[in-house]
Amino acid sequence: MLVYLDNAATTQVCPQAARAALEVMTEEFGNPSSRYAWGGRAAARLREDRQTVADTLGCAPEELFFTSCGTEGDNWAVRGAVRYNRHKGKHIVTTAIEHAAVLEPIRELEEQGYEVTRLRPDRTGHIDPEELSAALRPDTVLVSVMLVNNELGTIQPVKAAAEAIRRTQCPALLHTDAVQGFLKVPFTPRGLGADLVTISGHKVRAPKGIGALYIKKERISKWKPLLPGGGQEGGLRSGTEPTAQIAALAAACRAWGGEKAIRHIADVKEYALERLRAQVEGLRVISAGDAPHICAVSLPGYPSEMLVRDLSDRGICVSSGSACHRGKPSHVFAALGLSKQELMGVLRVSFGPDSTRRDAEALADALAEIQKNRIAVR
Ligand code: PLP
Secondary structure, three states: OOEEOEOOOOOOOOHHHHHHHHHHHHOOOOOOOOOOHHHHHHHHHHHHHHHHHHHHHOOOHHHEEEEOOHHHHHHHHHHHHHHHOOOOOOEEEEEOOOOHHHHHHHHHHHHOOOEEEEEOOOOOOOOOHHHHHHHOOOOEEEEEOOOEOOOOOOEOOHHHHHHHHHHHOOOOEEEEEOOOOOOOOOOOHHHHOOOEEEEEHHHOOOOOOOEEEEEOHHHHOOOOOOEOOOOOHHHOEOOOOOHHHHHHHHHHHHHOOHHHHHHHHHHHHHHHHHHHHHHOOOOEEEEOOOOOOEEEEEOOOOOHHHHHHHHHHOOEEOEOOOOEEOOEEOHHHHHOOOOHHHHHOEEEEEOOOOOOHHHHHHHHHHHHHHHHHOOOOO
16 A cells, blocks of 8 residues: 655645546547647647646736746746846845755856855744845845745735835746645735746656746746747747646646645644654654645654665655755754754654645654654664
8 A cells, every 4th residue: 555645745646637647648639739630639628728727827828838848937037037137236035945847947146256145044944034034135136035935834925025116116036836836825916916826747646747837928028938938928938738637737727726725735744743743752743834735844863764764665755855855954944943853853743635634644653663663863
């Protein structure tokens, strides 16, 4: 039996998405740009699927640009925003707990002469909106703040960032990486006040290889193409559309289950934390997560790589995170100021619509057993 509790890493494709992809690959396989009726059918299907994803995100279909993944959307947003504002300044505000898909392109820009302010979270994993506001300057051209942190599940103050940008009248475009927020926490790009929003399909039961970048309508005319070519995606990202993946993403959006799914996921997570606290001695909840699907715990003194392996031997999948990358603790947990022992034993557990209370019990039972069999490192 597989107990899959790593839904922040990726998700199992839901049957509706798999069926939609198969249908488009084998039946409605035309190229949406072809002039004959068969191409027209593919174009109509693409329009319909784009509308579904746009409705789910809460934007106009013209504001949605399909990408190959969240990483592409983040890279495009970061590079595109500084290009958009290239005559306005060279200062970027972001956080120390962004995904590498945001941190790395920003680091590249830093090497090219941009000045970067990286806000650090407090001990609970939240960015202080006042610090964010105070970091803005007349030459700030980009603010990039994720909606939900992928290792802690904490929700970050994106709306407050938008308000601060408006208040200080700095020229910054606001980007939010909503890869972990999409379908998990209710938001719309306009409600947040964001100019740019990244999402990714494989976190919400669509296949890998599909994502999207929302670009606010008012920003599109000055936005530069990522891939010049045949003119697909409003001329901003050419390349024949991956119609099967897009159909699958639309189907996954339709099948998600709205508030009921969110309540279910939150309920299983709460139950898991309850069981873990009750059964695993000394377990620390590092973050219970504001988002329904992610939490981080630590078993101080037990190296997380070992825990992940021992759990894996019992058919249970959780993440040491991006928690321990090549022996180094992740930048996110390092930013929280945890003790060495706590840092060593961090696990990220993340849930999805298919997770059950039984999965939570299996995890707590297994961790309690591992704890009994292994000796803590002091
Ligand atoms: N941003 C966040 C917050 C993520 O969690 C991830 C994936 O883990 C990404 C970006 C990258 O998304 P993708 O795997 O689709 O490139």
